[in-house]
Amino acid sequence: MEKLLSSVGTLLYGMRFTMLFFYVGLVTIIFGILGKFLIETYRLLQTLLFGDMAKIELIIKVLELVDMTMVAQLVWVVALAGVSLFVTTGHFDDSDVKKPDWLDHVNTYNLKLKLAFAIISISGVHALKTYLSGGLTLDNIQIVTLVAVIHFTFVLSAIGISYAERLTRDKD
16 A cells, blocks of 8 residues: 555656646746737837827726736746746756746745735736726726725735635644
8 A cells, every 4th residue: 555655646746747738838828918918019109109099098008018917927926936836946956047036935825925916916907997997887886896896805815815824824
């Protein structure tokens, strides 16, 4: 039985490299977001230089670019931390590769918190965009209220994750 468990453990540990396919997929998504970002930036610059745009529309377009940037950063953090935590530990031992400072302190808890706060930031930008893009119609007020409730739920979730982690650390 001990040999079987050891073999299963060895197999599972060896399969950690299959996670690379997921992280490569995330990097591919980052390049897709980059392409969309560049297209939208080009269109916005064209409109700013040669067209006419209302100030509120400009703010909304800029918020959309900020939103794309934050989503790309979120995906990057997940991919880099995931590779560092779950696939390899020796990649950054090479002196030619600069390791981000925050990666030294990352663990699954810190990664969850980074994700939670990134989602809150993205949600906040989306809530602001939703608020700015509509008038004071009843339908828009209901949509803004729903977006605010969802954003607040994300905030409570992050507080809950932090509180749960604090409770488990106090027991140790």
